[in-house]
Amino acid sequence: xxxxxxxxxxxxxxxxxxxxxxxxxxxxxxxxxxxxxxxxxxxxxxxxxxxxxxxxxxxxxxxxxxxxxxxxxxxxxxxxxxxxxxxxxxxxxxxxxxxxxxxxxxxxxxxxxxx
Amino acid sequence: xxxxxxxxxxxxxxxxxxxxxxxxxxxxxxxxxxxxxxxxxxxxxxxxxxxxxxxxxxxxxxxxxxxxxxxxxxxxxxxxxxxxxxxxxxxxxxxxxxxxxxxxxxxxxxxxxxxxxx
Numbered sequence: 357x358x359x360x361x362x363x364x365x366x367x368x369x370x371x372x373x374x375x376x377x378x379x380x381x382x383x384x385x386x387x388x389x390x391x392x393x394x395x396x397x398x399x400x401x402x403x404x405x406x407x408x409x410x411x412x413x414x415x416x417x418x419x420x421x422x423x424x425x426x427x428x429x430x431x432x433x434x435x436x437x438x439x440x441x442x443x444x445x446x447x448x449x450x451x452x453x454x455x456x457x458x459x460x461x462x463x464x465x466x467x468x469x470x471x
Numbered sequence: 472x473x474x475x476x477x478x479x480x481x482x483x484x485x486x487x488x489x490x491x492x493x494x495x496x497x498x499x500x501x502x503x504x505x506x507x508x509x510x511x512x513x514x515x516x517x518x519x520x521x522x523x524x525x526x527x528x529x530x531x532x533x534x535x536x537x538x539x540x541x542x543x544x545x546x547x548x549x550x551x552x553x554x555x556x557x558x559x560x561x562x563x564x565x566x567x568x569x570x571x572x573x574x575x576x577x578x579x580x581x582x583x584x585x586x587x588x589x
Contacts, residue, residue, distance in 0.1 A: 398562050398581045399516070399564075399577070456503070465515065
């Protein structure tokens with residue numbers, strides 16, 4: 357049973373380019389969370405999605421960032437016109453239910469470097 | 472105010488000894504869950520242990536136990552018989568029940584870097 361998959365594992369972009377980060381949740385999981393980890397920091401919540409719906413995007417920057425989780429295919433976190441401050445590790449987590457005690461299973465992360 | 476506070480940026484422990492990593496939390500929610508994750512140098516997040524706010528007993532998972540003191544709002548992780556492979560960053564996280572608007576997002580502390588000395 358494959359775990360949460362994220363690709364690419366490493367992504368290098370120049371300032372002003374777009375970054376697309378993909379997350380395939382575990383089989384049977386329809387709840388996806390995106391977190392960002394800046395250097396020397398803990399993870400910070402960005403967005404929570406269910407299939408075809410954004411449920412909570414309270415942690416997303418208002419501009420340049422968007423997320424989707426289509427009916428078919430992986431969840432995508434899209435960052436337009438990247439800046440150096442976007443350099444971070446981006447983690448996706450999935451769960452079968454959004455319950456209080458339900459474990460979120462994390463992917464290996466995508467390390468974004470903006471030159 | 473920070474919701475999760477980990478006051479130890481770095482800790483050292485001798486191999487085979489026990490170590491306690493501190494975590495205090497802040498919430499007005501009566502229903503919440505506390506999690507500990509391990510992040511080795513390879514970067515992945517590994518779930519270790521969970522404690523619910525209504526759980527009467529401290530959680531245990533193998534060499535990991537959680538010292539849950541609800542009145543003090545602390546949820547310290549105890550690792551017994553440390554191994555070299557325990558060297559990693561350790562993050563405490565909380566999920567709030569009633570005020571989380573149903574998203575049950577995790578709020579993380581800044582982490583503690585544990586180094587196990589042979």
